[in-house]
Amino acid sequence: MIVKKIAVIGTGYVGLVSGTCFAEAGNQVTCCDINQSKISNLLKGIMPIYEPGLKELVQTNVEKEQLHFTTEIEQAVRDAEVVYIAVGTPMSATGEADLTYVKEVAETIGRNLNGYKVIVTKSTVPVGTGKLVEGIVRNFAPKGQAFDIVSNPEFLREGAAIKDSMNMERAVIGATSDKAYEIIADLHKPFTSNIVKASVESAELIKYAANAFLATKISFINDIANICERVGADVTKVSEGIGLDSRIGRKFLQAGVGFGGSCFPKDTSALLHIAEDCGYDFNLIKAVMETNAGQRTQVVEKLLAPLGSLKGKTISVLGLAFKPDTDDVRFAPALDIIPQLKALGAQVKAFDPIAIPEAKKQLGSLCEYSEDLYETIKHTDACIVLTDWKEVKGLDLVKAKRLLKRPVMIDGRNLFDLDVMHDLGYTYLSMGRPAVYIEKVMVSHVI
Ligand SMILES: NC(=O)c1ccc[n+]([C@@H]2O[C@H](COP(=O)([O-])OP(=O)(O)OC[C@H]3O[C@@H](n4cnc5c(N)ncnc54)[C@H](O)[C@@H]3O)[C@@H](O)[C@H]2O)c1
Numbered sequence: 001m002i003v004k005k006i007a008v009i010g011t012g013y014v015g016l017v018s019g020t021c022f023a024e025a026g027n028q029v030t031c032c033d034i035n036q037s038k039i040s041n042l043l044k045g046i047m048p049i050y051e052p053g054l055k056e057l058v059q060t061n062v063e064k065e066q067l068h069f070t071t072e073i074e075q076a077v078r079d080a081e082v083v084y085i086a087v088g089t090p091m092s093a094t095g096e097a098d099l100t101y102v103k104e105v106a107e108t109i110g111r112n113l114n115g116y117k118v119i120v121t122k123s124t125v126p127v128g129t130g131k132l133v134e135g136i137v138r139n140f141a142p143k144g145q146a147f148d149i150v151s152n153p154e155f156l157r158e159g160a161a162i163k164d165s166m167n168m169e170r171a172v173i174g175a176t177s178d179k180a181y182e183i184i185a186d187l188h189k190p191f192t193s194n195i196v197k198a199s200v201e202s203a204e205l206i207k208y209a210a211n212a213f214l215a216t217k218i219s220f221i222n223d224i225a226n227i228c229e230r231v232g233a234d235v236t237k238v239s240e241g242i243g244l245d246s247r248i249g250r251k252f253l254q255a256g257v258g259f260g261g262s263c264f265p266k267d268t269s270a271l272l273h274i275a276e277d278c279g280y281d282f283n284l285i286k287a288v289m290e291t292n293a294g295q296r297t298q299v300v301e302k303l304l305a306p307l308g309s310l311k312g313k314t315i316s317v318l319g320l321a322f323k324p325d326t327d328d329v330r331f332a333p334a335l336d337i338i339p340q341l342k343a344l345g346a347q348v349k350a351f352d353p354i355a356i357p358e359a360k361k362q363l364g365s366l367c368e369y370s371e372d373l374y375e376t377i378k379h380t381d382a383c384i385v386l387t388d389w390k391e392v393k394g395l396d397l398v399k400a401k402r403l404l405k406r407p408v409m410i411d412g413r414n415l416f417d418l419d420v421m422h423d424l425g426y427t428y429l430s431m432g433r434p435a436v437y438i439e440k441v442m443v444s445h446v447i
């Protein structure tokens with residue numbers, strides 16, 4: 001690999017992780033952001049996100065002087081040979097990807113183009129954004145200044161971001177020239193030997209197709225789970241039975257409260273808009289989104305079955321993050337479900353080991369927060385499992401039952417064994433598995 005000077009614009013989950021990994025591979029990397037406090041914290045060694053292994057890797061590369069942080073984006077662009085765009089592309093009010101930040105950055109790059117550079121989009125962007133960025137850069141760049149555009153989408157998973165980036169299953173590179181392709185392929189040599197060379201448009205679509213396919217697997221198994229409940233089958237067995245067929249595979253077949261996070265909800269919606277824009281009615285993806293929304297309301301319906309009304313009841317919610325090992329709460333099930341519980345008259349106590357500060361920004365005083373699992377459960381009428389944190393998986397069920405006012409658990413992640421829950425005397429309603437129903441929901445002794 002030939003060492004490069006790289007500017008990464010946007011120091012969020014993707015920019016910070018990929019910038020750090022490029023530095024770890026020996027490149028000179030400057031991560032830039034418009035958010036002053038994010039950059040000043042990073043300069044003090046304070047990470048803006050929770051991601052296993054990130055802090056240590058940042059520290060090592062800052063000490064080696066291979067990783068730098070700045071808000072001076074113009075200078076970073078001027079100094080770089082490769083400029084990565086890693087800003088957010090959030091869901092707009094109408095459901096498509098909002099390209100405001102990408103366009104802003106393209107203008108900044110254009111204005112500061114002082115020699116040949118490869119401009120790479122890592123943000124998830126609709127097909128055609130490569131051309132859009134090219135047009136903006138050309139508009140603001142000095143006349144005749146050469147540059148190339150590359151689409152190099154990101155596939156990391158939150159909670160496993162460093163691992164995924166240092167050891168990619170594949171890299172996808174769509175470039176406007178062979179020269180640019182070779183530069184970006186060379187940068188990826190330390191991370192993977194599987195490189196898919198595609199057009200810019202194909203690379204852009206690969207990202208959405210990958211996320212939509214995974215989301216489809218989840219909604220498919222959730223639909224099967226809903227059928228299981230009606231016919232007395234167990235979705236975990238169905239999932240195992242189909243997943244052992246290598247053509248299907250076992251991954252992403254865990255039924256539950258539906259997918260959340262910063263990517264699947266927004267990217268399925270953006271793909272629907274991409275399809276609409278080219279005159280294609282993508283019914284499958286509409287159904288995937290619809291099934292997912294339904295999984296959220298189901299949890300509340302399951303709670304109403306044993307409790308009747310929620311008025312005057314207190315419910316404990318186990319897990320605020322959209323999945324374990326992250327503090328990200330974007331489109332987390334808890335953000336939908338806690339307001340539903342409140343609207344039905346319940347008081348809510350919520351547990352999370354890491355995501356409370358992020359959740360508070362969204363939910364405010366809608367619930368009480370605690371990092372103590374058993375304090376959260378204590379004196380509540382029922383608990384709902386929303387995130388498969390290891391702390392929740394390892395819950396002492398005997399102790400939890402003693403602390404609960406009623407032994408009622410709604411499990412949105414299918415964490416516990418049905419026989420165990422039955423023998424312990426829980427009313428236990430999970431997703432796509434037979435209900436464990438204790439006829440009389442007794443008020444148990446609270447220690
Ligand atoms: N989070 C993930 O797991 C993940 C994985 C793959 C792809 N993606 C995609 O990558 C992109 C970034 O996602 P993220 O989760 O890292 O977002 P994020 O919100 O965590 O970070 C984006 C950063 O860009 C900064 N920014 C915005 N405008 C800027 C500008 N004009 N100049 C400099 N910085 C600016 C913001 O301040 C923020 O720090 C999105 O398109 C997302 O869909 C995300």
Ligand SMILES: O=c1ccn([C@@H]2O[C@H](COP(=O)(O)OP(=O)(O)O[C@H]3O[C@H](CO)[C@@H](O)[C@H](O)[C@H]3O)[C@@H](O)[C@H]2O)c(=O)[nH]1
Pocket residue numbers: 124154155156157158159211214218251252253254255256257258259260261262263264322323
């Ligand atoms: O069998 C499963 C697997 C996942 N999920 C849920 O699906 C969501 C997404 O999970 P995951 O894919 O692990 O998390 P993300 O960090 O959002 O990663 C996805 O989104 C990223 C952003 O585009 C991509 O880069 C990754 O490849 C893609 O996996 C979470 O709410 C999970 O709880 C399920 O409900 N059942």
